[in-house]
Amino acid sequence: MSAGFLFSIVIAYFILLLAVAWKTSKNSNNESFFIGNRNSNWMLVAFGMIGTSLSGVTFVSVPGAVGRDGFGYMQVVLGYMIGYLLIAYVLLPLYYRLKLTSIYGYLKTRMGMLSYKTGAWFFIISRLVGATARLYLVVHILQITILDSFGIPFWVSTLIILVMIILYTFEGGVKTIVWTDTLQTSCMLLGLIICTIYLLNHMNMGVGESLEAMRSSGLSKIFKTDPSRSDFFVKQILAGAFITLSMTGIDQEMMQKSISVTNLKDSKKNMVSLAFIMVVVIGLFLYLGGLLHLFAAQEHLTSKGDALFPDVAVNHMPPYISIIFIVALISALFPSADGAMTALTSSFCIDIAGLQRRTDMNETQKKRFRQKVHLLVALSFLLLVLMFYWINDNSMIGIILKLAGYTYGPLLGLFAFGIFTKRRPDDRWVPVVCFIAPIICFFIDYYTNEKGLFGDFKIGLELIIINGALTFIGLLTISKPVSDLSQLEQDSVH
Template structure:
């Protein structure tokens, strides 16, 4: 959770830094500290209750910014919806299915990887699931999950469509930027000032629902699952609240450290890096969940951490030396499934008779 949330946090902070704040002489570390302080301020007191309504407002701002930028680019390019799709198709931007089994982008690999990434990054993730789990009735919670699925389909389709438009727009305006810098370069340097302002608002709005939810979820998980705060019956409410706030600050510090690490890595496409890292970090979670659901065995608890560390390490070496091991066959994001399977096998080996 920490890796995924801080990677997205770094992405937004870095875009703001490179696009605006470098020119003002503001150091990267100062930008990061200010944004983290803003997140802490409104999650420090209220926890989950605070983020529900603010997340709704921020997500609405993000989607509104997305739609406004899309409409502006269509008008500027003089294209209708159908014409833009035709132009994208001519450039190869609408290609969905790759039928070469050896490639990472082979469509069956992509479908399997996408399904299991969704299971792990959404279905087994406290941050993503806590709002559904807080619904009073099971039927309403199920309705919420199905509705969310359809909404995400629409939102992601809109993002992909705008991605194609950005490349068409960038080609017309002779924009040299690529990867994560393409959108900010176009929005801030090749669009009217009011679009630039909308972009910045939408960018910050995209950041906060991810970071604040993760920070709150990690604080809750550490307090309850790791430090067993609920079992400390001799603590009064004041002491528990003080402990929770201290853990919250500790989580914020870990966010700062991770953002600095990503700054050192400085990858040009953070989405690719986030999904790659998910293959390593979420694999053990997938294996543990599957073992708990599909078997009735107990395991030797003290050996579980070793299994959960060994599986990603083995997966890393499989990924690193896959050309030697498999020749032309390339493993992509489905590495997550392999990682989960290795964890499952490890848990099977340490099961109690």
């Protein structure tokens, strides 16, 4: 199939997104952009958050990693489910009670202004790095499969895609993204199901027969039982729970959609539904990964890792499957990038610039300020995607989860300290604690995994727990008891 035809499919899909954006952004304002006027439908939010949570990394990297890790990623996913339930019954009630627009506003009242700014900056760094790593993977695949044939440089391809995203998020923000994410999640899941059915039919296998073939090939093993390994199941499940608490529960991008739902009861439904849906959906991605590796062995393909699924879909499947794959791939791309850009814009405007509190600007000036910030966020995306292009790693899922351990750990420690203690830290020292904890983690990780400080024992994704614990301990050392926490929360509301 010609690259020109595939490119026309991408353009047609983008025009559809623009139409949705035009329809949903009518009469939008800053409130629409930041939290969708708090009237989002919980079912749409839950369904759309599947696409945001998965992204192009899950679509390509999780199936590709089955050849190396089997179904071991399901250990982390079981932890995800625990994390989603904790968010629903611990964090969401807190956010709704305080009527937060930015969830980091909780830190300001609970700990102080510097704690608030520190939390916001750690979110900005965390989401910026994670979202651009995801964006890089999908742009890189589109570059190889379509855009190289036109002689378009990688940086131009990235710029074009970012301009596309700006065009449909510039006005509506969250109000638009709730609907575009629903569309994109539908396309992504449809692509997953169709590719799975095609592979089963092509290899003339039933589900039971394919699972037996995967078991015989060592592709379907889930639980790893060696405590010294980084993929030991207890470590992975715990890490999955804390990763979800961090990358969803205390992440402004994910939570601004949840708190845009009309009331707490419906927002809880959104999160609990997501917990169970994610187990099923990622299970399907792992199953697809097993089928891809069986297909590769049958056809004697050499592709592996992130390159396997694109190679099979574009070069070894019928043209209509290639079209479905490209549509599903870009459907996986946009939710992870558009929501991140909107959330980063929101966090900078609200948390760093204090836009909602500014009395020296009218609504029109505030809107122009927000739009300028949105453009600067897009520029930051461009620069970081180019950085990942130069790094060019074989499996981005590992990089993203590793980076999350360093950048989300301090946020985890800050929120855990605020929720589970009755102490208030010295606000002046909070930034120091939050920056020292990841540095200590770097040396722990280096000397344990690279230098073999503890023999065969390795640290894996539980690094985020260590980082959060170090932050929590540091906050304890610089804190003193508070007599009335409820009054602090009441002050934040008023």
